[in-house]
Amino acid sequence: MKQRTTKHSVQPLSEVPGCKTVAVDLAKRVFQVAGEDALGQVVYEQRIQSRDAFQAFLQQLPEGVTVLMETGPGAQAWARQVQQRGNAVRILPAQHVGKHRSGPKNDRNDALAILRAGHDRRIASVPVKNVAALAMQALHRARQGYIRRRTALSNQMRGLLLEQGIALAKGDVAINRRIPEILEDASQPIPDPLRELIDELLAEWRQLGERVAILTGRLEAQARADQTAQRLMSVRGVGPIIATALLAKQTQPERFANARQFAAYFGLVPEQHSSGEKVRLGRMGKQGDGYIRSLAIQGAQAVLQQLRPDSEQPDDRRLLRWQQRLGRKGAAVRLANRNLRILWVLLQNEQTYHREPNRRQEATMNN
Numbered sequence: 001m002k003q004r005t006t007k008h009s010v011q012p013l014s015e016v017p018g019c020k021t022v023a024v025d026l027a028k029r030v031f032q033v034a035g036e037d038a039l040g041q042v043v044y045e046q047r048i049q050s051r052d053a054f055q056a057f058l059q060q061l062p063e064g065v066t067v068l069m070e071t072g073p074g075a076q077a078w079a080r081q082v083q084q085r086g087n088a089v090r091i092l093p094a095q096h097v098g099k100h101r102s103g104p105k106n107d108r109n110d111a112l113a114i115l116r117a118g119h120d121r122r123i124a125s126v127p128v129k130n131v132a133a134l135a136m137q138a139l140h141r142a143r144q145g146y147i148r149r150r151t152a153l154s155n156q157m158r159g160l161l162l163e164q165g166i167a168l169a170k171g172d173v174a175i176n177r178r179i180p181e182i183l184e185d186a187s188q189p190i191p192d193p194l195r196e197l198i199d200e201l202l203a204e205w206r207q208l209g210e211r212v213a214i215l216t217g218r219l220e221a222q223a224r225a226d227q228t229a230q231r232l233m234s235v236r237g238v239g240p241i242i243a244t245a246l247l248a249k250q251t252q253p254e255r256f257a258n259a260r261q262f263a264a265y266f267g268l269v270p271e272q273h274s275s276g277e278k279v280r281l282g283r284m285g286k287q288g289d290g291y292i293r294s295l296a297i298q299g300a301q302a303v304l305q306q307l308r309p310d311s312e313q314p315d316d317r318r319l320l321r322w323q324q325r326l327g328r329k330g331a332a333v334r335l336a337n338r339n340l341r342i343l344w345v346l347l348q349n350e351q352t353y354h355r356e357p358n359r360r361q362e363a364t365m366n367n
Contacts, residue, residue, distance in 0.1 A: 010053050012060050016044045022061070023068040023114035024054075025107050026075055032107035033057070035065075036115055045108070061087050068118045070097045070110075071126055079128045091126040092117050124265070127250045136222060136248040140241075143215040144291065150208040157201050164190050175205065219244045231346055234353040236315070237299035237339050245292050246343065253348050259341035266293045268337040293336070300335035304328060315355050 013019055018037040022044070025032040031054045035044030048054045058081055061067070066088040069075045075091050082089040092114060100120070101113035117123055129137070154175050158168050166182060168174045179202055182188050183195050190198075223229040223240030232243040256262040263269060267287040304323060307316055322331035342353055 010048055010057055011044075011046060013044060013057070013065065014060060014062050019044050019062075019065065021066045021068060021115065021118060023111045023118065024078075025110040025114065026069060026072055026078065027107070028074075030107070031057075032111040034108070034111040034115055040119065042112065042115070045111075047107070055081070058082060058085065061085060063087070066090065066118075068092060068114050070094045070114055070117075075126075076129055076134060080130075083128060089128060090118065091128065092123055093126060096120070096123045124255065127252050129248075129250050133248050133250050136219075136244055139215055139219055140245055140248060140291070143212055143219070146208050146212045146215070150205055150212065153201055153205045153208070157198055157205070160194065160198060161190075164188075164194070166190075172209075175202070216241070228347070231350070231352050232343055235339050235342050235346070236355070237296070237303040237335060238343065239299060242292070242295045242299055245295060246347070249289065249292065251347075253344050256344065259344040262344035263337045263340040265289075266296070266340060268293060268296070268333060268340060296336035296340060297332050300332040300339065301328070303335060304332055313355070 013022065013035065016035065019035040020038050022033060022035045029049070029051060031048040033044070033046040033048060034042055037043050046057075048057055058067075058078070061082070063086065067079075067082045068090050069079060070092050071094045079089045079091055097110075097113050097117045100116040101109055103109045154172070157175065157179060161168060161179075161182065166188065168178055179198065182190070183199055183202075220240040223233065223244050226244075226247065229240065229243040229247060232238055232246065233240065251262075251265070253262060256265065260269075265288050267290070304319060307319055307323070309320065311317065311320075319331060319335065322334055326334060345351075346353060
C-alpha cells in the first residue's frame with residue numbers, strides 16, 4: 001500500500017518495507033519524493049518542505065536503496081551526499097525524463113516520471129562529478145557566457161550602424177579598428193546619441209574580451225598542470241580548451257563499448273531514417289553535449305585551415321581527400337569525429353597520440 005503523510009511530517013523510508021528505489025524531483029526548497037519496490041509498484045510518496053528536512057531524509061536512507069534524480073541545479077551536490085552514505089545514485093538527463101511524464105507537469109508527476117525513466121536502461125546516467133571538475137566546468141560556462149554576450153554585442157553594433165548605411169566586415173578586427181574610426185569621423189551621418197551609445201557598447205565588448213582572455217588563461221594553466229590534458233592535446237585539433245572541457249565533463253569512457261559510441265554521445269554521427277533493410281543516413285545528429293561538439297569542430301576547422309596542398313604527410317593527404325570530397329565543413333565534422341574516437345582511447349590509458357599509429361591502435365579506434 002502506498003504510504004502518504006501529512007503536509008509537514010516526514011515519514012522515514014525505513015518504515016516502508018520493500019522500497020528499493022527512490023526518485024527525487026529537486027527544487028530550491030521543496031522536494032518531491034516517490035519510492036517503488038522491486039516489482040515497480042509505488043509504495044512511498046512524500047513532499048519535503050525544506051532543505052534541512054531533505055538532508056535528514058537522505059541521512060536516514062536504508063542500505064541498498066538507489067536514488068534517482070534528474071539533471072538540474074543542485075543535483076551534483078545532493079548526489080555526492082548520497083554517495084558518501086554508500087547508496088547508489090543515478091542522475092538522469094532531464095530531456096529524457098520528460099518523455100516518461102504522463103499527465104500535467106507538476107512535482108508529483110515529475111517524480112513518478114523519474115521513476116519510470118530509471119527503468120529505461122537506454123538512458124545513460126550523467127556522471128557524479130567531484131568538486132574540482134565542477135570548478136573547471138564553471139570556468140567553461142562563464143567563458144562561454146562571455147563569448148555569447150560579446151557576439152551579441154558585436155551583432156548589435158553592426159546592425160545599428162547598418163541602419164545608418166554603414167556596413168562592417170565580419171570579425172573582431174573590423175569592430176576594434178573600424179568602429180572607433182567611424183565614431184571619430186564627424187562626416188559620418190550618425191546622430192550624437194547613437195555615437196554615445198555605440199561607444200558604450202564598444203567599451204562593454206572590449207571588457208568582455210578581456211574577461212574571455214583571463215578565463216582562457218586560467219584554463220590553459222590548468223591544462224599545462226594536468227598530465228591527462230597534456231596527453232589529450234597531442235591530438236591535432238585538440239587544445240587546452242577542449243582537453244579541459246572533456247576532463248570537466250568526466251564522461252567515464254569505460255561506459256562506452258567502443259569509440260564509435262563515444263563519438264555518437266556528442267552527436268557527431270549522422271541521423272538515421274532507416275526501415276527494414278533500407279538504411280538512410282541524414283545530417284549530423286547534433287545530440288548530446290553541444291559545447292564539446294562545437295569545440296571539436298572548431299579545432300578541426302583550425303587544422304584544415306593550416307593544411308598545405310603540397311604536403312606529403314599521410315594524415316594531411318587524407319584530410320585533403322576529405323576536404324575535396326566533402327567540402328570544408330564536412331571534412332571538419334569527420335575530423336572531429338575521428339579526434340573524439342582517438343580521445344576515447346587516450347582517456348583509458350597513459351599513452352600519447354602519434355600521427356602515424358601502428359595498426360593495432362588504428363584497429364582499436366575504428367571499432
